[in-house]
Amino acid sequence: xxxxxxxxxxxxxxxxxxxxxxxxxxxxxxxxxxxxxxxxxxxxxxxxxxxxxxxxxxxxxxxxxxxxxxxxxxxxxxxxxxxxxxxxxxxxxxxxxxxxxxxxxxxxxxxxxxxxxxxxxxxxxx
Amino acid sequence: xxxxxxxxxxxxxxxxxxxxxxxxxxxxxxxxxxxxxxxxxxxxxxxxxxxxxxxxxxxxxxxxxxxxxxxxxxxxxxxxxxxxxxxxxxxxxxxxxxxxxxxxxxxxxxxxxxxxxxxxxxxxxxxxxxxxxxxxxxxxxxxxxxxxxxxxxxxxxxxxxxxxxxxxxxxxxxxxxxxxxxxxxxxxxxxxxxxxxxxxxxxxxxxxxxxxxxxxxxxxxxxxxxxxxxxxxxxxxxxxxxxxxxxxxxxxxxxxxxxxxxxxxxxxxxxxxxxxxxxxxxxxxxxxxxxxxxxxxxxxxxxxxxxxxxxxxxxxxxxxxxxxxxxxxxxxxxxxxxxxxxxxxxxxxxxxxxxxxxxxxxxxxxxxxx
Numbered sequence: 001x002x003x004x005x006x007x008x009x010x011x012x013x014x015x016x017x018x019x020x021x022x023x024x025x026x027x028x029x030x031x032x033x034x035x036x037x038x039x040x041x042x043x044x045x046x047x048x049x050x051x052x053x054x055x056x057x058x059x060x061x062x063x064x065x066x067x068x069x070x071x072x073x074x075x076x077x078x079x080x081x082x083x084x085x086x087x088x089x090x091x092x093x094x095x096x097x098x099x100x101x102x103x104x105x106x107x108x109x110x111x112x113x114x115x116x117x118x119x120x121x122x123x124x125x126x
Numbered sequence: 127x128x129x130x131x132x133x134x135x136x137x138x139x140x141x142x143x144x145x146x147x148x149x150x151x152x153x154x155x156x157x158x159x160x161x162x163x164x165x166x167x168x169x170x171x172x173x174x175x176x177x178x179x180x181x182x183x184x185x186x187x188x189x190x191x192x193x194x195x196x197x198x199x200x201x202x203x204x205x206x207x208x209x210x211x212x213x214x215x216x217x218x219x220x221x222x223x224x225x226x227x228x229x230x231x232x233x234x235x236x237x238x239x240x241x242x243x244x245x246x247x248x249x250x251x252x253x254x255x256x257x258x259x260x261x262x263x264x265x266x267x268x269x270x271x272x273x274x275x276x277x278x279x280x281x282x283x284x285x286x287x288x289x290x291x292x293x294x295x296x297x298x299x300x301x302x303x304x305x306x307x308x309x310x311x312x313x314x315x316x317x318x319x320x321x322x323x324x325x326x327x328x329x330x331x332x333x334x335x336x337x338x339x340x341x342x343x344x345x346x347x348x349x350x351x352x353x354x355x356x357x358x359x360x361x362x363x364x365x366x367x368x369x370x371x372x373x374x375x376x377x378x379x380x381x382x383x384x385x386x387x388x389x390x391x392x393x394x395x396x397x398x399x400x401x402x403x404x405x406x407x408x409x410x411x412x413x414x415x416x417x418x419x420x421x422x423x424x425x426x427x428x429x430x431x432x433x434x435x436x437x438x439x440x441x442x443x444x445x446x447x448x449x450x451x452x453x454x455x456x457x458x459x460x461x462x463x464x465x466x467x468x469x470x471x472x473x474x475x476x477x478x479x480x481x482x483x484x485x486x487x488x489x490x491x492x493x494x495x496x
Contacts, residue, residue: 035149035358036166038449039427039456057478059427061165061448062358083425087166 002027003094007110008119011052011068014094017110022071025098026058026089029123034060037089042067042078042100049075049102051109056099058089067099071109077101137182138275138336146354154246156183159356168359169451172322173494176281177355178343185249186274186330187242187256191265194238200399201259202232202242203382205392209234214302214319218382218390219255224404225378226385228252229370231319233304241304241315241330243276245372259400275336279343279352280326280363282494287347288327292316296327310342321360323367324494365457366450368419368490374430374445375417375459381405384413384461386489415442416467419489420475422456424482428475434460435474435481441466444475450491457491458484 006014012030016023031037039059049055049069056067078100082088088097104110114122134152143150148159159180161168171177189198195207204217214233218226228248233241244252253269260267279288285296294307294316304317312335320326331339344352361371370376370385382390382405391405422428428447433440447458458475466473469488474481 035161036164038166041426059449061362061451062160064427064429090164 002116002120004116006094007070007113007115009068009070009113010122011070013068013070015070015110015113017104020104020107021076022073022102022104022110023098024070024100024102025093026067027119027123028093031090031093031097034058034063034065034089036061037086040082040086040089040099042082043075045075045078047075049073051106069102070113071102071104071106073102073105075100076103137180138333139180139182139277139340142337142340143180143354148354148356151357153357154183156246158183159354161356161358162354165356165358165362166451168353168355169362171351171353172281172324172355172359172363173452174281175351175353176279176283176287176326176347177322177353177359178340178347179278179280179355179360180340181276181278181328182274182333182336183246184276185242185244185246185252185269185271186276187244187249187253188268188270189240189242189256189260189265190268191238191263193260193263193265194240196397197260197263197265198232198240198242199395200397201256202230203391203399203401203405204232205395206232206234206240208392208395211236212303212305214304214317216302216390218376218387219252220382220401220405221378222401222404224381224401224408226372226376226380226382227255227378229372229376231317233315233317235304235306235315247373273333275331275333275339276328277331277336277339277343278320278326278328279347280320280322280355281324283347283350283352284324284326287343287350287352288316291342291346310339312339314339321367321369322363323369323490323492324363361446362448362451365446365448365459366452366490366492368459370417370459371446380461381408381413383408384415385417413464415461416464417445417459417461418467418469419487419491420444420447420458420460420473420484421487421491422458422475422482422484423472424484426475426477426480426482427456428458428460428477428482428484433476434462434484435476436463436466436471441473452492459489462486
């Protein structure tokens with residue numbers, strides 16, 4: 001189930017980098033841990049974010065969790081479908097459940113992210 | 127019978143939860159199922175069809191003897207002696223200062239026989255308080271919490287599922303009534319009570335029979351779409367139904383009146399009861415705060431502890447809040463200043479540094495259709 005062409009973070013986000021645009025979401029492992037997602041708060045378009053800073057919120061029925069920026073840059077797009085259908089994070093975490101797109105300001109940060117194998121190892125220990 | 131355990135205790139149905147792939151959580155010293163397939167799905171199943179709950183963590187304390195009714199009447203706020211045999215009443219056991227030690231259901235099983243059901247988190251404290259308050263009276267206190275398993279079936283299809291399994295005449299068992307009989311061949315107490323706002327039954331059996339009872343109900347309910355339901359959905363169901371949770375809406379710092387539950391205090395009963403003087407004064411003085419329902423009118427979910435404002439003035443705090451699966455919107459309960467407690471009042475809830483408007487609405491948020 002874990003897509004091999006993506007990069008991952010310790011906070012269970014996935015990243016797809018195309019040129020200088022990174023699409024960000026959370027992994028199915030994270031979605032499974034959260035349970036039913038009922039509310040998503042995404043950063044405003046145009047906001048400059050720093051790698052690993054909390055930039056949004058994902059709420060399940062029982063709990064509130066932070067969304068962390070996997071990379072530094074400017075937010076260029078946020079998935080508006082998530083305000084009416086937050087459950088997309090559970091049903092399509094790698095597809096229609098994508099969360100935001102960032103114009104990457106420091107491409108070197110991408111190399112520091114986990115590859116699929118490293119992320120799988122991380123979640124295997126969990 | 128207060129015992130302390132380092133590791134949470136397993137209920138008699140632990141193997142069933144494991145086989146169903148339940149996500150378990152430690153709660154009140156017990157290992158309980160939080161969810162099986164997911165909170166939203168389980169919640170909706172109870173509202174539409176039926177759900178099965180393992181509630182073996184609850185406390186069951188039997189009080190028997192010539193002074194059972196009178197004695198209980200001294201210990202709790204309600205009037206157990208006024209109940210007919212086979213009836214139940216929602217009650218509270220208070221501290222001398224009027225604060226709430228626990229909320230309870232007291233069942234009358236016989237002329238001189240009662241069963242007190244307490245929250246898992248307070249079972250030991252309730253047992254101890256009863257022992258202390260009933261001292262010197264002609265009663266036997268039998269805390270059978272660890273010997274009793276409790277399985278609840280809740281939802282509109284509950285009676286249809288349970289009826290073929292039991293010799294208890296369910297169509298004669300009214301809401302807040304209890305009967306003794308057999309379920310799936312097991313001696314049981316069957317009560318028409320629950321914590322979901324739906325029709326349903328709470329079935330008490332000996333721990334040794336717990337798995338047999340669970341299996342029989344799961345099998346009988348298969349064609350009706352009965353599903354196992356965990357504590358996660360139990361909480362969203364009771365919140366929609368406007369029912370308080372001890373630890374959130376009820377506690378030592380609240381009186382029954384502040385929670386809108388003055389009906390559990392039977393001042394008219396004869397004799398003193400623990401907390402009577404303080405509760406009489408609280409009733410006369412009026413509440414210091416009032417429990418209200420809130421419907422969020424802006425984007426966001428109110429959670430326990432979030433502050434409530436009227437303009438710049440802090441008027442209270444959220445006690446419980448969630449996204450209501452039945453309504454599709456955020457709901458909450460809060461204690462607020464009595465002057466701001468009228469339905470229709472618009473207040474603000476502070477959610478992560480933002481003030482989000484909410485409207486005070488009457489409870490419950492959800493009422494079952496017949």
